[in-house]
Amino acid sequence: MALAGSDDPVIAFKAGLLSGLDPASPQAAALRLRIPGSPIAQALVRVLQQDAKTLQHTYRKWQGPHWTLTCLAMIDYPPGDQALRPLVARVHDWVFSRHFLEPPLTAAYPGQPERVRHCASMDGNAIWHSVRLGLEEDRTRDLVDRLIGWQWPDGGWNCDKSLRATHSSFQESLIPARGLWAYGQAHHYAPAIEAAQRVAYLVLPRRLLWHRAGGGLIIPDWDGRPGPDRIHYPVQFFDVLFALEVMADLGRLGDERCADALALLEAKRLPDGGFPLEAPNAITSDQLVSRGSYAGWGPSGRRSSNPLVTLAALAVFDAATRRIPARDPS
Numbered sequence: 001m002a003l004a005g006s007d008d009p010v011i012a013f014k015a016g017l018l019s020g021l022d023p024a025s026p027q028a029a030a031l032r033l034r035i036p037g038s039p040i041a042q043a044l045v046r047v048l049q050q051d052a053k054t055l056q057h058t059y060r061k062w063q064g065p066h067w068t069l070t071c072l073a074m075i076d077y078p079p080g081d082q083a084l085r086p087l088v089a090r091v092h093d094w095v096f097s098r099h100f101l102e103p104p105l106t107a108a109y110p111g112q113p114e115r116v117r118h119c120a121s122m123d124g125n126a127i128w129h130s131v132r133l134g135l136e137e138d139r140t141r142d143l144v145d146r147l148i149g150w151q152w153p154d155g156g157w158n159c160d161k162s163l164r165a166t167h168s169s170f171q172e173s174l175i176p177a178r179g180l181w182a183y184g185q186a187h188h189y190a191p192a193i194e195a196a197q198r199v200a201y202l203v204l205p206r207r208l209l210w211h212r213a214g215g216g217l218i219i220p221d222w223d224g225r226p227g228p229d230r231i232h233y234p235v236q237f238f239d240v241l242f243a244l245e246v247m248a249d250l251g252r253l254g255d256e257r258c259a260d261a262l263a264l265l266e267a268k269r270l271p272d273g274g275f276p277l278e279a280p281n282a283i284t285s286d287q288l289v290s291r292g293s294y295a296g297w298g299p300s301g302r303r304s305s306n307p308l309v310t311l312a313a314l315a316v317f318d319a320a321t322r323r324i325p326a327r328d329p330s
Contacts, residue, residue: 003307009034010041010075014311018318032078040075043295044068048083054288055087058094059122061291062235062282065090066122069129071234071295075308079134088135091126095143109163116150117165120157121237123147124176131182144183147176148195155198170206170228171220171238173199174246181249200252208243208261226279229264233309234297235281240265241312248319262320265313274305275313 003015013031021028035041047055047068059066065087072084094100107117123143130136152158156168157176177199184192206212209228219227220238228239236242240261247253253262268275280300282293298306 003311006307008038008040008307010038011307011311013076014308014315018311018314032076035075035077036081038075040295040297041072041077043293044071044075045083046294047087055090058090060288062293063288066094066125067235069133070125071293073129073132074234077133079132081133081135084133085135088130088133088137091130092137092139092143095123095126096139104161105159107161112163115152115158115166117159117161118150118157119159120147120150120172121175124179127179128175128182131179131186140183141187141189144180144189144192147180148191151195151198155202168202169220170203170218170243173202174238174243175236178246178249181246196250200247200250200255203243203247204252204255204257207257207259208247209240209264210260225281230278231268231276231309231313232279232281233277233306233312234293234295239279241309241316244316244320245312248316253316253320258320262316265316268313270303270305272305274307274310276300276302276304277306277309278302 001015001019003011004019006012006015009031013028013035016028016031017023021031036045045068047063047065055065057064061067062071069084069087069091100106105119109115109117124147127140127143127147130140150157152168154168156170156173158165158167158169158172160169177196180192181196183189184196206218209218210216211218217227217229226232228243230239231241232239244253244258244261244265247255247258252258265275268278270276277298277300280297281291282297283289283291284294284296285292286294298308300306
């Protein structure tokens with residue numbers, strides 16, 4: 001694979017794994033240890049230069065500690081970097097804070113004790129990046145168990161404050177599934193694995209992206225932003241690529257109900273063999289700006305291949321044992 005020869009260690013590492021590099025090999029370890037020197041990693045860790053007042057905005061979109069750690073986990077940043085430990089502690093402090101556990105962030109309405117309104121994606125990311133970065137705390141297990149305890153009867157979560165909301169939100173359920181699965185696998189913790197699989201039972205009857213009744217696309221309330229049939233990056237909640245990535249983690253891509261989503265993703269393949277970043281959701285900036293990112297995430301547009309999106313898409317097809325032959329993205 002041509003991308004395996006990239007000068008960017010993030011791209012080279014991901015491409016190497018897709019080309020058959022043993023992740024437990026000394027070669028893979030050496031390559032991964034180069035990732036902190038990559039342009040993306042160097043940009044992301046600028047969060048460590050923020051002053052204490054700025055760091056208090058833990059969930060700042062997308063330059064606060066919460067999203068920075070999530071993005072570092074996305075690029076396979078090597079585990080165990082103790083310089084990041086204060087950021088992980090800050091995120092844990094935040095998700096266990098009184099403010100986080102009270103309305104409007106968390107609410108159990110009278111008559112619906114089994115449907116706690118809560119933005120579970122926040123907990124899910126906190127679990128996932130703590131595991132991936134090798135920086136778990138003793139409180140991480142408590143966070144896992146709490147999230148499982150708030151799981152709705154249909155298998156997901158929802159932060160919709162309306163009492164009319166009686167079904168889980170895919171936007172708030174895929175990220176927790178990823179986090180719980182990662183924790184469950186790392187610790188052989190069956191309750192977390194089972195809770196993650198319940199999300200699969202939620203989304204598979206909808207073929208990941210479509211309503212059961214009428215077959216229309218499930219479109220969250222995103223203020224007119226592109227729906228889940230378009231690829232979003234780097235921040236992922238609910239779209240065709242991310243839904244398939246989570247199903248890959250859960251080992252569910254062989255389910256025939258993933259076929260339509262796989263076909264939709266495959267149809268996005270460009271003539272050069274790559275895949276596009278159709279809906280960028282971060283603005284690259286050295287300054288703190290709304291939905292800003294210190295890092296650049298590559299080309300965007302429906303006709304331009306993005307290396308990171310390409311590698312994520314190819315990893316999905318690899319997991320589905322549906323490698324697309326011939327053209328090699330370069």
